[in-house]
Amino acid sequence: MLVTANDKFFQKKQALAVLKHGILRRYLPIYATMTGSTSESGRVVYLDGYAGPGRYEPEEPGGVGAPGSPLLAVETAKRVQGWKRDLHCVFVERDPSYVGNLRAVLAEAAPEGMRYDVLPGDVKDRLGEALDLTGDRPLFAFLDPFGTALPYQDMVERLLGRGTALKTEVLLNFNLGSVWRIGGLLTGDEAEPNGENGRREAAISRVDAFLGGDWWRERFMAARRGEVVASRAAQEVGREFCQRIGNDAGCGSFTVPIRRHPNHEPLFLMILFFRHDAAPYQFNEAVSMANAEWRGLWRARDLDADLRADRERRGGQEDLFGNSLIMDYSEQEAQRAETLLENQWIEEVAENLRALTIQQVAIKIRENMSGIFGRTLGMARERHLRKAWDQLAEEDVLDARPKKGKMLWQTIYRRGR
Known part of the structure; x- marks a missing residue:
């Protein structure tokens, strides 16, 4: 077939x-x-x-x-x-x-x-x-x-x-x-x-x-x-x-x-x-x-497979410490992994914005999705763009981000234009 x-x-x-x-x-x-x-x-x-x-x-x-x-x-x-x-x-x-x-x-x-x-x-x-x-x-x-x-x-x-x-x-x-x-x-x-x-x-x-x-x-x-x-x-x-x-x-x-x-x-x-x-x-x-939901699914499936394998090695007996401790630790590891990923995305978006501002004074967000997000497109989103923008504003690379209005309609301006 x-x-x-x-x-x-x-x-x-x-x-x-x-x-x-x-x-x-x-x-x-x-x-x-x-x-x-x-x-x-x-x-x-x-x-x-x-x-x-x-x-x-x-x-x-x-x-x-x-x-x-x-x-x-x-x-x-x-x-x-x-x-x-x-x-x-x-x-x-x-x-x-x-x-x-x-x-x-x-x-x-x-x-x-x-x-x-x-x-x-x-x-x-x-x-x-x-x-x-x-x-x-x-x-x-x-x-x-x-x-x-x-x-x-x-x-x-x-x-x-x-x-x-x-x-x-x-x-x-x-x-x-x-x-x-x-x-x-x-x-x-x-x-x-x-x-x-x-x-x-x-x-x-x-x-x-x-x-x-x-x-x-x-x-x-x-x-x-x-x-x-x-x-x-x-x-x-x-x-x-x-x-x-x-x-x-x-x-x-x-x-x-x-x-x-x-x-x-x-x-x-x-x-x-x-x-x-x-x-x-x-x-x-x-x-x-x-x-993000999909990554969580795979972490849960990988953990379940590990717990099943561990149980089989012990002949079906439960761990004396219980699985809850393992679950708590795994959740903490998952949160750390997500935080690391998100920080990498923010840095990537910040570098993309830095490069774009060399070429142009004003960047309309909705018209520059690929340029702004680059390799993080589909992974990073508004929250990461917001943090990258704020980071570059603190470095005097960009004008400060407006606190009102929807993000997709906003324009990012190079500082000192």
Whole structure:
């Protein structure tokens, strides 16, 4: 098989999903509240193109499974009602068994009066209906497929091509694994599916449709000829894909690598396609906090593995000191590690600001996200920028930071301009 089976994925919430859903859970409320401020009756539409069954299977028998993206959207709809926003959710799912489960989960979880629609079928076939339901309202589309997603032309012309006057953002899960596995059919690194040339061509054609042509084939093979590993070659394809979407749809992109483990190569790229200049700043806040949650998950899992191994070495007997002491010590270590990381980010951001002020007198934050954050983008956020700014103001490099007003609208000025 060239792609992971859906049912296996939904058996248990994966570490990959923790970061993806952490981003969605934090950013969707921001998008809904900001765009809903100018929408009639505060209405905003959320489109989940690959909704799944709504909930993961429970970790333990008789338990309740973790919420999938549809339930995160329901929670967002409840939350933004307090700001007089009306989030209309449209869920598309092609697996009939998932559709039934999704409807049951939503019927139980959705508050009375919440607007939502479940559309059975493939998102490319139901996109027209979803866009009709959206009308001219702001739209946030979440595309998280198992393999390749919506064809390129549909993404550019129908979804992002709704019109520049219509507020539209797309959060796409770009499956690097699919690209490098199917790319392996071109280079001979992967065996043909069941030895069938027809299936090989069909798999490659699916990637062609998703990426907007066969340009990626030579890009991937050239990288492999240069002794770049398949995962890195797929990332190069992903970067060019973002550039092509940006050029053809007139939008920007913000890419977040999604890894199975902190030390692994990314398996996915979460890509936000946007037009509003506030989007990168707000999205970075969501990504940074989701990354912090994800790091905490891995620390907890590593600690649990250590405790299990220690218990096995002692033949199942509990430590006389108890695990609570170990947990307390590990929490202190985690806090120290986070503090060290954050201090490094602050220094990095400060150095970036110092370099930028040599080139320009005024730095508009929302227009200089990459230059300001550099390698810390997606890790550092406003709190770290604030500390870096204050540090440089004390050194008489920058004017003091205004104490009022939202940070993303502020401009950083070089001292003595």
